[in-house]
Amino acid sequence: MxxxxxxxxxxxxxxxxxxxxxxxxxxxxxxxxxxxxxxxxxxxxxxxxxxxxxxxxxxxxxxxxxxxxxxxxxxxxxxxxxxxxxxxxxxxxxxxxxxxxxxxxxxFATRDVRVCGTLSPTAMAAPVDGGVVVNGRWGFVSGAWHSHWQEIVAIQVGPEGEPMPIIALVPMTDLEIIDDWNTSGLRGTGSVTTVAKDVFIPAERVLPLGAVLGGQPASKANAAVPIYRVPLLPVAAASSIGTALGLARAAKDAFFERLPERKITYTDYASQSAAPLTHLQVADAIMKIDEAEFHAHRLTGLVDAKGAAGDAWTLEERVRARADMGAVCRLAKEAVDVFATASGGSSIYTHVPIQRIARDITAMNLHALMHPNTNAELYGRVLCGLEPNTLYI
CATH class of the missing domain: 1.10.540.10 (Acyl-CoA dehydrogenase/oxidase, N-terminal domain)
Known part of the structure; x- marks a missing residue:
């Protein structure tokens, strides 16, 4: 060790x-x-x-x-x-x-090991002696090109049992990569499709998905470590939001870097910085970033505090974690949109960073687990006394 x-x-x-x-x-x-x-x-x-x-x-x-x-x-x-x-x-x-x-x-025998993964159960697992054999494919696998392992989710069906979702670890050398990541945003993530064809996975590298979602580890060494005793979805939510917040800050950086040299074409403003419209836009965008920071820190603060104390999570806390994640994404995108709108026609050139930032934050907001509307609806549903309509909380 x-x-x-x-x-x-x-x-x-x-x-x-x-x-x-x-x-x-x-x-x-x-x-x-x-x-x-x-x-x-x-x-x-x-x-x-x-x-x-x-x-x-x-x-x-x-x-x-x-x-x-x-x-x-x-x-x-x-x-x-x-x-x-x-x-x-x-x-x-x-x-x-x-x-x-x-x-x-x-x-972890590999230094700086990189593990990619997915939560989509788009493969089937057949029980065999000593483990399972998996066939299927997974899309949107970010970072697959540089990964050593992939965490996969599949549906295991036995001869007499009910279908059960499982999670497993597979070396990337056992998987095929389909180079299909042709997108408008987050293009550099290489979020390709991976394919398993009759891949054998030993039993020790397989866990029930429900145990992972519920924060029930099979590890003895990590059982008392605060960061590993939190449910998966709050952890995933808190782990994801930094990119959204950083993209909003990057848009702010890009806008103010160009501001001193910009005028507003077809007006008498020789400097964009003198226009009241610019003042309103800047104030609006930065206030949205401030709001995004509030939700981001509330989420990470909750995850870290619950992990440190070892306290159980309430249903409302779980769905609020997803709501906070959605709020960060929404507010960050709104801030970027304001800065992008204020950046003028010249900002559509590919060498100007704001256009890439705008495409990236849009892509983030479309992610199934990060979508602001989906997460807000889930939070409101539980606040209204209804049961959640998803296992991913």
């Missing part, structure tokens, strides 16, 4: 901030080639970005979600796709820590 000195949150955020310019420099390449540049991946690995959710006994940092929020927000100021990919790695890496300890020994 490996242990290492754990950097402080401030140190990790500083590293992420220092990475942002390098990520920005590779963002155009990542967009064109539809995956994060190898050098950007290596730079994030060197900075320890992929160790934030790894247990300390393997040289990880066991960082809380408040740290994930701040780190991802800084990465996204450089490139939303790189930040999103790092965030996606954090979630299946955390899920790996719920598996039996001998499975973790295998996965």
């Amino acid at each position: 490996l242990t290492t000195e754990v950097p402080t949150r401030e140190e990790l955020v500083r590293r992420a901030s220092e990475l942002a310019p390098a990520l920005r420099n590779k963002a155009a390449w990542s967009e064109e080639h539809r995956r994060v540049h190898d050098e950007a991946i290596e730079a994030m690995a060197d900075a320890g970005i992929f160790r934030l959710r790894v247990p300390a006994r393997y040289g990880g940092y066991e960082s809380d979600t408040s740290t994930l929020l701040d780190v991802a927000a800084e990465l996204a100021r450089g490139d939303g796709s790189a930040a999103w990919t790092a965030s996606v790695y954090w979630i299946p890496t955390w899920m790996t820590c719920l598996f039996p300890d001998e499975v973790q020994d295998e996965v």
Whole structure:
């Protein structure tokens, strides 16, 4: 087992901030080639970005979600796709820590291991001696090109039993990658489709999905570690929002960088900064960022506090976690939209960052688990006394 000195949150955020310019420099390449540049991946690995959710006994940092929020927000100021990919790695890496300890020994034997994943049960698993055989495919697998393992979800059906969703870990070498990520936003994430054809998975690398959703780990070594005793969906929500917040801040940065040289065409404003309209737009956008920060910190604060105390989660807390995630995405997009609208016709050129930021935050808001409307409806449903209409809480 490996242990290492754990950097402080401030140190990790500083590293992420220092990475942002390098990520920005590779963002155009990542967009064109539809995956994060190898050098950007290596730079994030060197900075320890992929160790934030790894247990300390393997040289990880066991960082809380408040740290994930701040780190991802800084990465996204450089490139939303790189930040999103790092965030996606954090979630299946955390899920790996719920598996039996001998499975973790295998996965974390690779330094700076990267685990991609999905929660969609779009494959079938047939029980066999010693494990299961899986056939199927999974879409939207962000970061698959640079991953060592994939966390998959499948439906296991036995000869006499009821269908049961399972979660499992599979080496990427056992899967086929379909290069189908041709999208308008988050193009650099390389969120391709992966395919399993008669892939055998040993029983120790398989868990019931319900146990994972309910925060019932099979790991003995991690049972008392605060960050691993929280239900999956609140963890996933808190792990994802930093990219949205960082994209809103990136839009602010991009707008103010261009502001001194801009006029408003076909008006007598020689400087855009002198126009009352600009004042209203800037104030509106930054207030939306402030509101997004409130929901982001409320969410991560709740996840971290519940994990530290080991307290049970109420139903309302679970669905509010998703509502807070949706609110961060919505408000961040609204802020970006204001800055993009205020950036004028010249902002549609591909070398101007605001157009990429706007496409990336739009893509985030369309994600099934992050969609603001879906999450708000779920929260309101429970507040009205109805049962949730999803297992993903």
